[in-house]
Structures are given as C-alpha cells and as structure tokens.
Amino acid sequence: MNEKRIERIVQQVLRQLKRQVLVVLSPVEGYQQAIYQRLAQLDSVSFSFYATASMLQSSDVEKWAELGSVVNKSTLSISRLNHYGSLFLPFIDAKVVGEIANGLFVSEESELALHALSQNMSILALKYHCCPESELSQVLGLNKNENYNRLIKENISKAINLGIHFGSLNEVEKKFIVNEITEELKPEINNEHPNRYITLKEVMNNPRGYCANENKLTDSAIDYLKSLKK
Secondary structure, X not given: OOHHHHHHHHHHHHHHXXXXXXXXXXXXXXXXXXXXXXXXXXXXXXXXXXXXXXXXXXXXXXXXXXXXXXXXXXXXXXXXXXXXXXXXXXXXXXXHHHHHHOOOOOOHHHXXXXXXXXXXXXXXXXXXXXXXXXXXXXXXXXXXXXXXXXXXXXXXXXXXHHOEEEEOHHHHHHHHHOOOOOOOOOOOOOOOOOOOOEOHHHHHHOHHHOOOOOOOEOHHHHHHHHHHOO
C-alpha cells in the first residue's frame, strides 16, 4: 500500500470522527464568500455540500468542493440523510421558507429540509437571505412592503415551530463545535448491578457523561475527571 493511499484512508477516518454536516448550496446574491471563509476555518467539522441543479451550473461549485465532497439530487440518497449530524441552510430565501412552512415539496431545498424534519434531524439556517429585517434585505430593497414582511415573518415562525433553528453565523458555528450530550452519550445503566462502581475505562470513553460528585466512581475514575478540569 503506497503512501498516498494510506494518507487518503487516514483522512477518510478523520472525517468520519468529526461532526458530519450537509450544507445546502443555492445561487444567491450576497455573503457567499464570507460564509465560505467561516466554514473553511471550522476544522472540527466535516462538511459535505448539496448543490442544487441551478448551483451546479455555477462555477462556484468548484470552490466549495475544496472544503468537502459535493453531492446532488442524483447522488444523495434521502434514506441516508440522517447519516449527517445536521442539515445547514446558509442561503435559504423567503421562497424556500414559505415552501417549508406550508409543507410543500417544491424546490430541492424545501424537499431536503422537509425530509430532514421527518427524520428528526438537527436543521440550522441563517436569516440573512430570508428575513425582511436583515441588513442584506435592506440593502437589496426587499423589505419595503409591510404586509409582505409580515407574511415572511409568519412563515419563519412556522418553520421554527416545525423544528428549524434560525440564527446568526456565530450561533450556528457554536452549535457545530459544541457537542451536546445525546442519548447515545449518556452513561449506560446496568440493571443487574445498579450499585456497582463506574470504572476508569467507562469514564474515559464518555467523560462528559459522568460527574465526580453525582456518580459512584472508582478512585482512579474520580482522579481522571478532576484532571480534566485543571
């Protein structure tokens, strides 16, 4: 096995250990380069990029491919969507928000989001291209009709109620890099020996799942947890 093949295998394993995020790319006006640069700095996250049909016609796809693999409607299996830890919609616009809010499988973006919701996936989105109050909407003059603005805000509220988290790029980035304790990470309960001591090996496998003051730990396990706080 040559060095290049070994390096590819190592890189593949490292990517699998990182948080897997599928980013939906749409050809929009504004903030693409800034968002690209921010994602390029997140080494702790493994990004894949879903390019819509219209995005595939853009030369920008090659740029995003430098940050991760690019998939499209013909290469992504919806049944394997939950392989990703999160779905990220950085360029979601008012049209797509309206489709999601009303359960319409029209665009590729709304179809992906609705399928992700059905699988109870974490879905993150930026408001820059859809919220009438965003700076970009003001610059582009897309917030001059109050009735229209009210409709878009209602659709955003509906999408939030469905389970989509809208936030700033700083907030989304924090959710990428901070691992919340999920059911899979919680300590296992041994029903046969409920009063047994939790070993050092168990704590090392899941340090965030145990607390020296709350769990029944061996001395070495307690010392290990204390060493993490130094």
